[in-house]
């Protein structure tokens with residue numbers, strides 16, 4: 001810790017550490033942590049938030065919501081390495097079961113470093129751009145990360161819920177319903193495309 005560390009950063013790290021030390025009711029702690037290197041990644045990470053919302057997760061903004069929930073923070077591996085360390089180090093004790101981590105650019109190190117520090121907690125990496133893929137997935141032997149294709153943050157959220165569903169049959173049912181809805185939508189599009197004809201279908205999109 002340097003003396004130059006700003007109060008705002010220190011307070012955020014203190015918050016994570018005191019939440020980890022507190023004996024909180026697991027019912028009220030977030031299950032999925034969604035972190036990203038910058039708020040400029042929010043659009044790319046929106047798929048994760050949408051899937052979690054669709055599957056009935058609430059957003060925990062610090063009020064200790066009950067039931068399945070997620071939280072979101074900006075954590076930059078390079079601008080705020082101490083915050084990344086604190087987030088990953090305290091994640092399990094704060095009640096998180098799985099982390100979805102997105103980062104962009106060619107040095108997209110938040111997912112891979114979070115995976116190493118939070119191990120054995122599973123971390124699902126989201127390369128925000130195509131050029132971030134190698135940096136997210138390129139881990140050495142013995143240092144695993146789960147990862148999705150560039151921009152596929154919704155898939156990362158689905159994978160996170162799949163992990164949670166191993167212990168929670170209710171979530172398995174929600175995942176089944178989600179897949180049924182998806183198949184219904186694809187079948188509906190397929191039928192309309194055929195029955196309306198290509199031009200009318202395109203015009204109505």
Ligand code: AIR
Pocket residue numbers: 036037038039040041075076077078079102103104105107108109110128
């Ligand atoms: N980034 C932020 N800190 C470390 C990295 N690698 C990434 C963000 C974002 C990109 O850099 O994840 O995708 C550009 O960030 P910004 O804040 O300049 O828009």
